[in-house]
Ligand SMILES: Nc1nc2c(ncn2[C@@H]2O[C@H](COP(=O)(O)OP(=O)(O)O)[C@@H](O)[C@H]2O)c(=O)[nH]1
C-alpha cells in the first residue's frame with residue numbers, strides 16, 4: 015500500500031472526526047480513493063485504526079500522524095493564498111499535493127514565516143506544532159492582533175479568527191476583509207478603525223480577533 | 230412595511246406606471262436625491278435604522294412617469310438585517326423598470342459590492358456617484374467614463390446637496406442597462422451553484438443570484454421562487470449545507486471576500502486617491518469628538534447646549550409665552566367668557582373650562598407646556614442626528630451600556646427617550662437582538678424621564694438646594710444601572726457585538742432639519758393630544774362621581790404612609806399614568822402651593838420618574854414587544870418604583886440632609 019493513500023485516509027478520518035463524525039460508512043463514502051475499503055483494512059492491519067459498532071477510532075500514533083498531515087495541508091493552503099495571492103480553486107488542489115512532500119523542517123519554517131497562523135484560509139483550525147508553542151513565549155510573530163498595534167498604524171488584514179458569523183458578515187459589509195488595509199484611529203473608549211473611507215467603531219473583543227501585519 | 234408601501238402604490242394611476250427604485254449603502258444621500266427627483270419632502274435621517282419606513286413618490290424619467298421608491302440603505306443584497314430584507318423584497322417586484330443606485334463617490338468599493346449583486350440579479354441599473362464634492366476634497370478622483378465602460382451602465386456624478394447632476398441622472402434613468410460585470414467564485418462554489426440551477430424552475434430573478442444567495446446561507450430567498458417543489462427545495466438546502474460543512478468560514482463571507490478583491494482590482498484602474506490630503510476641520514473635529522479624553526468635554530458641552538435650548542429656551546421662554554401668555558391671558562379667559570355666555574349647563578361648562586376642564590387643563594398642559602418643550606427637544610435631537618454626532622456618543626458610552634447587557638448603539642433610543650419615551654420605544658428596533666430590545670424598552674419605561682417631565686422636574690428641583698437635584702439624579706441613574714444589570718442577567722438570549730459605522734461630521738441642512746422636526750411634532754400631536762383630553766375627562770368624571778376621594782383614601786397606605794406624601798399626590802400618580810409629564814405637572818402645582826417639604830418633593834419626583842410608563846408608551850410596548858412582556862414590565866415597575874420611593878423616604882428622613 016502506498017504511503018500517499020494511507021495518508022489521505024488518515025487525513026479524511028481526522029477531519030471527519032473534527033466535524034463530529036466517526037462512522038466508518040461516512041468515511042468510505044467520502045473517500046476519493048478507488049478502493050477505500052482496501053486502504054482502511056490496511057490501516058487496521060497496521061494497528062492504526064480500530065472499528066467498534068461501525069465507529070472508527072485512531073490509535074494515538076495514527077492520530078499524531080494525521081494531525082501532522084492536516085497541519086501541513088492547511089499551512090500550505092495558507093501559504094498559497096496569502097503569499098502568492100492565489101485563487102481559492104488553485105489553493106485546494108495544490109495544497110493537497112504539498113502535504114505529502116513537506117518535511118517537518120520545511121513545515122516549521124513555513125509556519126514561522128506565516129507567523130504561526132491559527133486558521134487556514136477557509137477558517138479551519140491549523141493544528142499547532144512545536145514551533146508555535148515556542149513562538150508563543152519567545153518570538154515576535156509576523157502577524158499580530160489588531161489590539162497590539164500602535165495608534166495610527168497602517169496595517170493589512172491577514173485573517174479574522176472565527177467570531178460570530180453575523181459579526182463576520184457585518185464586518186464584510188463594511189469592507190473589513192483579509193487583504194485590505196486599515197488604520198487604527200483610537201483604542202479607547204472603543205476601538206475605531208478606518209478602512210478606505212469608512213470609519214468603523216467596534217468592541218475590543220472583536221478587534222482582538224482581527225490579525226494583521228504591517229502594510 | 231410591505232402593506233404600507235404597497236398601499237401607496239395601488240391607486241389607479243400609479244398601478245399602471247412602471248416602478249423605479251433608489252438603492253444604495255446607508256448614508257449616501259438617497260433621501261436627498263429622492264426628494265429632488267420626486268419634489269416631495271421626506272424625512273431625511275443620518276442614522277442607520279431610522280429610515281425603516283419606505284418612502285414612495287412619483288418621478289419623471291425621460292418622458293415617462295414612474296413610481297419611485299426610496300429603499301433602506303444596504304451593504305449587501307443577501308439580507309442580514311430587517312432593512313436589507315425590505316430592500317431585497319422590493320427588488321423582486323415584477324414591475325421593476327430601473328434601479329437607480331446611489332453611491333458615495335469616496336467610498337466606491339462598498340457601492341460596487343451592491344452593483345455586482347444587482348448585476349447578478351440581472352436588473353437594469355444606472356449609477357450615481359454622489360458626494361462628488363466630498364470625494365474631491367479628500368483627493369479621490371474617479372474616471373466616470375472608464376467606470377461606465379467597465380460596468381456597462383451609465384454613470385453620472387452628482388452633488389445632491391447642491392442639486393448638481395440630478396437632471397442628468399433623471400435622463401439616464403430613462404435607459405438603464407444590466408451591468409455586464411460578473412465574478413467567478415471558487416470552483417466548489419461554482420459547482421454547487423450549477424447543481425442548484427438544475428433544480429430551479431424558470432424564475433423572474435436570475436438563477437445565479439438565487440443560487441449564490443442560498444449558498445450564502447439565506448435559504449429564505451427560495452420562498453420567492455414560484456413553483457419550487459418541497460423536494461427540490463430540500464435538495465437545494467442540502468447542497469448549501471454540504472458546501473458549508475466543507476468550509477470553516479461562512480460561505481457567504483468567502484463570496485463577499487472574493488467580490489471585494491475583484492472590485493479592488495477593478496477600482497485601481499478607474500480611481501486615483503491622492504495621498505496626504507488633509508482631513509479638513511470637519512474630519513479633525515470628528516476625530517476629537519470620539520477621543521477618549523477630548524470627547525468628554527465635547528459630550529458635556531453638548532449636554533449643556535441641549536439644556537440651554539430645551540431646558541432654558543423651550544421649558545422657560547416658550548412655555549412662559551404659550552402657557553402663561555397665550556393660554557393664561559388670552560385663550561382660556563376668552564373661551565371662559567364665551568362658554569359662560571353660550572352654554573347654559575353647568576356640567577358642560579365645567580367640563581370645558583372648569584378646574585378639570587378639557588381646555589383649561591387638558592389642552593393647556595398639552596399645547597401650552599408640553600408641546601414647546603417637546604418641539605425644541607426634537608429640533609435639538611435632529612441636529613445631533615444629522616450632524617453625525619450620535620454615533621460618536623455611542624463610542625463614548627459603549628462601556629457603560631455593556632454593563633447593562635447593551636452596546637453603545639443603545640444611545641440612540643435612550644437619548645430620544647429623553648424627548649419622548651413612546652417614540653423611542655419604537656426605535657428600540659435599531660438594537661440587533663431581541664434581548665437588547667427588551668432591555669432598552671424596560672429602561673425607557675422605568676428610568677428615562679421624557680423632556681416635558683424633565684422640564685417640570687428641573688423647575689421643581691431648581692427651587693431646592695443643589696443637593697436635592699443631585700440625590701434625584703443619582704437615584705435615577707443608580708436605578709437605571711441596577712435594573713439594566715439585573716435585566717441583562719434575567720432576560721434570556723444574547724447581546725450583540727458593538728460594531729457601528731461612524732459617518733463623517735456634517736453641518737445639518739436647515740431644510741431637512743425643519744422637515745424632520747415638523748414630522749415628529751405632527752406625530753406627537755397625533756399620538757398625544759387625544760390622550761391629554763382623555764386623561765382630563767377621566768379625572769373630571771372621577772371627581773364628579775366622588776371617586777377621586779375614594780381612590781385617594783385607598784392609596785393612602787402607600788402614598789401617605791410609605792412615601793409620606795400629601796394625599797392629593799395620588800391624583801398626580803393617576804394622571805401620571807396617562808401622561809408622565811402631566812403627573813409631574815400635578816406635583817409641580819402641589820409644590821407651588823407649599824404643600825410639600827423638600828424631602829417630599831424629592832421622594833415624589835423619584836417615584837413619578839420611575840413610575841409606570843405613560844398610557845401611550847404602554848400601548849407602544851404592547852405593540853412592539855407583545856402583551857406578555859408589557860405585563861411583566863408593569864408588574865415589575867409599579868411595586869419597584871414605590872419601593873425605591875419608600876426606601877428613599879426612610880433614608881432621607883434619617884439622614885436629614887435636606
Ligand atoms: N457634501 C455632501 N453631502 C451630501 C450630499 N448628498 C447628501 N449629503 C448629506 O449626507 C447626509 C446623508 O444623506 P441622506 O439623504 O440622509 O442619506 P441616505 O441615508 O442615503 O438617505 C445628509 O446630511 C445630507 O445632507 C452631497 O452630494 N454632498
Ligand SMILES: [Zn+2]
Nearest residue numbers: 125130145146
Ligand atoms: Zn508554528
